[in-house]
Amino acid sequence: MHFGATLEQSIHPPWREHYVDYTKLKHLLREDVAPDSAAAQAPWTENDESAFVEELINVQLEKVHAFQRKKYNELQDRTSACEARLEEVVRQEEDTPQKDSEMKKCLKELDGITEDIEELERFARINFTGFLKAAKKHDRKERGGAGKGKGKEIRQDPKVRPILQVRLAQLEFNKEDYSPLLYRLSTMYDFIRQNLSDEQPTAATEGAQARRASISVGPKRYSSHKFWVHPDNILEVKTFILRRLPVLVYNSQPSKNIDNVGRDPTITSLYFDNSKFSLYNDKVSKKPDAKSLRLRWYGDLKENNEVFLERKTIRSAADDTEGASEERIPIKTKYVNDFISGKYSMEKQIQKMKDRAPDDVADKYSSLVDNLQKFIQEQDLEPCLRACYTRTAFQIPGDDRIRISLDTNLALIREDTLDSQRPCREPDDWHRHDIDDSGMAYPFSTLRKGEISRFPYALLEINIRDSELRSRTKSWIHDLMSSHLVHAAPRFSKFVHGVAVLFDDHVNTFPFWLGEMEEDIRKDPKAAWDAEQKRIQKQQDDETHVGSLRAQVSSFGGRSGSSGGGGGSHRSSTAFPSTSPQGRGTAKILPSIAAHTTTSVTEAPEAPETAESPLDAAGPEAYKKPLENFRHLFPSFNLSRYGRAHSSNSRRRSIPSLPPGVTKPSQLLMHQGPVRVEAKVWLANQRTFIKWMHITVLLASLAIALFNSTHAKMAAGIYTGIAVFAGVWGWGVFMWRSKKIEERSASSFDATLGPIVVCVALAVGLVVQFVVRYRQVTAGGGGNGGGDGPVMTVIPGTGGSSVLPPIVFDGVEWIEL
Structure with missing residues (x-):
């Protein structure tokens, strides 16, 4: 199918006018006219070149980018609005039908936001592919001939794809950075689900949950982070890791060539797909349960009589596990052809x-063999791509908490038979004999140009156990991941990259990282540090949206519920991902980890800590309290021992039963005996009381002074009332807090009503006093004819001399002697 038809099928109707105008670009390239027409035969001039570049980069690309940024900002605003609505729900103390109705409306809005995120991601991907396709058509176009009135003839064929890739690397619409927004949505989803226990997931919400696969709950234990390393930095990266981890020799097979002893092993992976590249499209589109199949061996094939057949499955969010699972069987090289064709089923x-x-192990093995063979037959799979690279592994033997691999000299080679006239391998064989029989090695200089793509960088992959993410002793991992030595490459895949660059004529979807291939990934150390600090700050700003809602929910007395019907189900469903950002205290490590997480290796859940949490000590009833349920639904961002004790793993632990003859004490040891409170606690309470008394004295003094004025008696009464209230409030709060200190109460000591009342009353008093005095001054109409100012009068018998009248102030007449 041509890309134009693919684009037409992928268009979201409400956004149609914002997609790349691929038809117009083809018209500028004269692709929509007959090859023998006069328009097609006309020479390509500078005016034609300028018009195409202007339309591609300055018009179409800017149009798509502007719309993507606008929609993304709208999604952020809609998410913030949902958070504000839920905060209002949290403030309501009683359960009402209006509260349930509001949460259902929020749930519907969240489903709409999630669907729009999915659509926006598809919008960015299809437009990204369209720009690359248009640039490729331009660069392939044959030019020449004499110009006739259209401008000066172009004598050389300029390439527009490098310019386009540089521009794409500067924009944001192809970065796929939706993690902060998805994390906020996940928080609200979990809160609403726990309050609407009778709410069943709809088709829309199931799709939304699938989209949140990267942040959904699961017992994953390892996180994988992938990076590109420039050749100039490979040695420095190796030496940096070697100071912390030794090189792992995992391929102990003896080599016939003594020169290869002690060298890093060469790994070859032979990937399978069909003529439609179904596996590739599923993986690029991130479909649930996307699979890939490969044959892998170490060293030269002629020295191996056995290879490994591996199938990798990307699990969906609906599963209990998340990430990738691998199925692997060994197979003799002489049986590979027959196994692929279905003639051999490994009966021996x-x-x-x-x-x-x-028996159970044998049955599982037999079932796996059958499934792999059926998978090959049903999908019509055959070898299509070879990846050869040299791997250096770093790991402490017997300690798999941290595993690092560095792949260099990566070469991607075509292994297909799509062209029946010039197949890359023999159609009746499963591998290329011209490479394997001759022992050809990197850089494979004898291969034709279109059959090989040499990846310009090394690939660094860091696998970390989740418990190590919280270890302060492993800060060097964060230093490496955020340094100028590496460039983040989330979700990078050798198979996807190889198909995208070698079979670009056969696929209509490309991975986003192709836009960064022309970019120089080397960084200035200071610039890399500054960029890391800005990213951390942005991550912390994103956390505030979630943290504000969590703070409100911590005091929300709603009901607890579970779609699973049990307490254990409830506690497991409210757990948050271990790689989520965890506040300012951990901003140094976790933001980088969260930004680069690509794959997770599933293992058994981590063993619980030995320290008993306060909830465990309180007994099973503690889990039933609504307040505690919501505190665990929105846990604090603390990674200390206390915070981990209150995490989801701790809540999953069952309460151990007491042995016979042992009963649970009614009062803990910490609460027995006399209460001992530090003196500074009492002194702090007394200082607060003295402050209130100080305010009372000031207000009372002001009130007494105002009582001497005839016109200010109203204000004096107001200030007297404020002074009396401040004194009573200060004494009451002092006694209330003293009682709570004696009882060792864990509730809040805040008392905000008094300060608010005092401030509001003072403001009212000032306004009243100002209004009264203003009316008195302006009552006579102003000037000398009115008001309280002195008036000059003439007293008879004084010869017409003017004298000042008597001065009257507050009812007392003052006469000048």
């Missing part, structure tokens, strides 16, 4: 397995 190996292993 299965029989050996049944003779040596338990």
